[in-house]
Amino acid sequence: MREIQLRDAKAALSAVVDDANRGEPSIITRHGKPEAVIxxxxxxxxxxxxxxxxxxxxxxxxxxxxxxxxxxxxxxxLDR
Known part of the structure; x- marks a missing residue:
């Protein structure tokens, strides 16, 4: 499962959704922390x-x- 920064996911939302439909979910991160899964x-x-x-x-x-x-x-x- 790939990780993608929120700002990059916004810019490529269509591709992220297409990947998910092909069975490749993505973890969306914000400031390096996982926030959501597509x-x-x-x-x-x-x-x-x-x-x-x-x-x-x-x-x-x-x-x-x-x-x-x-x-x-x-x-x-326990006494030994």
Missing amino acids: LSFDEWQRLSTVPSFGKLLAASGLVDGDIPERDETPLHD
């Missing part, structure tokens, strides 16, 4: 439909007792 609409739609980890867990069908209690036993003796 990617194709199709890629944005694909990424925006990925469920959160919480939603995946909620849909898993797990019930109380399906996951064993956490073992709190120390991994090694």
Whole structure:
């Protein structure tokens, strides 16, 4: 993924959008810091439909007792 300064992206916005549509997203920077990402609409739609980890867990069908209690036993003796 290439980085492009904001002022350069403004001057070449059409080319930046064309690159994104070809599968080459760009990171827009301001004063050297990443500020935004330009990617194709199709890629944005694909990424925006990925469920959160919480939603995946909620849909898993797990019930109380399906996951064993956490073992709190120390991994090694700290007094040695």
